Amino acid sequence: MATTRFALTPESAHFPSTNFPALSTVNARPVLAFDTTTAETCYWTVVAPQGLAGALSAIIHVFGNAAGTNTVIFGVSVEAVTPGDATDLDAGTSFDTVNTSGAVAMPATQGHQTSVSVTLTNADSIAAGDYVRISLARDISDTFAADAYVTLVEIREA
Amino acid sequence: MAVVFANTQAYTRNSDQLTVGSHSFCAWIYRTSANSVLPGLFIAAWDTPQTDYLYFDTTSGTDLLELASNEANFQVASPTFPLNVWRFVAYSQPSGANNGTAWIWDTAGTMGTASGATRCPTNTIVTFSIASAATGYGLLGRMAGAKLWSAALTQAEFEREMWSLRPQRMANLHSWLPWVGGASGVDYSGSGNTWTAAGSPTSGDGPPVGWGAAPYIIGNPAAGRVIGPGTIWPTVTM
Numbered sequence: 274m275a276t277t278r279f280a281l282t283p284e285s286a287h288f289p290s291t292n293f294p295a296l297s298t299v300n301a302r303p304v305l306a307f308d309t310t311t312a313e314t315c316y317w318t319v320v321a322p323q324g325l326a327g328a329l330s331a332i333i334h335v336f337g338n339a340a341g342t343n344t345v346i347f348g349v350s351v352e353a354v355t356p357g358d359a360t361d362l363d364a365g366t367s368f369d370t371v372n373t374s375g376a377v378a379m380p381a382t383q384g385h386q387t388s389v390s391v392t393l394t395n396a397d398s399i400a401a402g403d404y405v406r407i408s409l410a411r412d413i414s415d416t417f418a419a420d421a422y423v424t425l426v427e428i429r430e431a
Numbered sequence: 432m433a434v435v436f437a438n439t440q441a442y443t444r445n446s447d448q449l450t451v452g453s454h455s456f457c458a459w460i461y462r463t464s465a466n467s468v469l470p471g472l473f474i475a476a477w478d479t480p481q482t483d484y485l486y487f488d489t490t491s492g493t494d495l496l497e498l499a500s501n502e503a504n505f506q507v508a509s510p511t512f513p514l515n516v517w518r519f520v521a522y523s524q525p526s527g528a529n530n531g532t533a534w535i536w537d538t539a540g541t542m543g544t545a546s547g548a549t550r551c552p553t554n555t556i557v558t559f560s561i562a563s564a565a566t567g568y569g570l571l572g573r574m575a576g577a578k579l580w581s582a583a584l585t586q587a588e589f590e591r592e593m594w595s596l597r598p599q600r601m602a603n604l605h606s607w608l609p610w611v612g613g614a615s616g617v618d619y620s621g622s623g624n625t626w627t628a629a630g631s632p633t634s635g636d637g638p639p640v641g642w643g644a645a646p647y648i649i650g651n652p653a654a655g656r657v658i659g660p661g662t663i664w665p666t667v668t669m
Contacts, residue, residue, distance in 0.1 A: 284642035
């Protein structure tokens with residue numbers, strides 16, 4: 274049975290200094306508004322909970338501010354650092370290779386929500402107790418010509 | 432999300448006794464162009480007929496953060512505040528004739544500060560204006576996460592406020608205008624200090640700052656912890 278491990282909300286995201294999704298609200302719902310023409314990224318910081326051992330996937334809850342059946346694509350990256358690792362946090366980041374979703378059709382009706390699933394094959398050898406950052410970015414090679422509003426990201430353990 | 436000011440827009444409070452005593456202000460601000468006369472005021476307070484005033488802005492031409500009163504003014508030499516970048520700015524003005532202090536941070540966290548002989552106005556202040564369109568020198572740009580306290584905050588306190596749109600210090604919080612949901616004069620501090628819009632401020636993209644809430648981390652039921660299916664543990668403080 275799959276287990277939810279992290280629920281990553283828009284209010285708990287943090288951002289790079291440039292090219293980041295707008296933290297906004299739609300009908301009082303917090304959203305991260307990912308642009309259609311600028312590749313934007315945001316992050317969450319968590320601790321890998323005790324007992325974490327299985328394969329992970331990310332389920333991105335998203336709706337659009339336009340109607341249409343064109344597709345969205347998201348990329349999710351994981352940076353997992355165990356105390357004692359040789360990773361130089363002062364020098365840069367150490368995100369594993371990006372895990373990319375397939376092209377997922379947006380609902381034909383504006384405002385309807387869908388989910389985008391990303392298998393985290395590249396999870397940076399995450400282990401319980403690790404300091405973890407999760408990066409979410411929209412792949413602007415997709416075809417949905419409007420903002421994609423992310424309402425929640427679930428990280429699920431198989 | 433942020434509020435967009437185009438010189439003729441502002442949020443104003445009248446009949447406000449706040450500025451006769453200590454007060455502090457901070458916000459993320461993005462200048463899009465210089466005002467034709469002055470670079471544009473971020474916030475200003477004045478009495479009638481403007482014999483006493485205090486305003487927070489950038490200097491004309493040199494893009495330096497400035498705190499000015501009818502007594503004195505001073506600038507922060509570095510980092511500068513050029514157009515089209517986000518800066519976190521703050522000032523703290525003790526009551527009476529004590530020096531005010533201004534701070535500016537860029538998005539990399541580089542900080543600059545200066546102090547000078549500004550002082551709280553001695554007369555009762557009747558107008559307090561964010562973006563200050565009424566002066567004719569209003570801000571041309573965007574603002575988010577504006578917070579105003581009726582107390583003189585320290586640098587350490589502003590540093591806590593910088594990376595969270597949600598206030599960290601609740602004591603003496605006079606007004607909080609996050610502008611995440613768009614342009615609005617609603618005060619979210621709980622103090623009920625609603626600000627009146629002048630013109631029609633619009634909305635635009637905000638700064639690289641989060642709300643300041645924690646993500647939810649779910650424990651491991653299989654490890655025997657006393658939690659039910661779906662129980663959520665907010666275990667990280669950001």
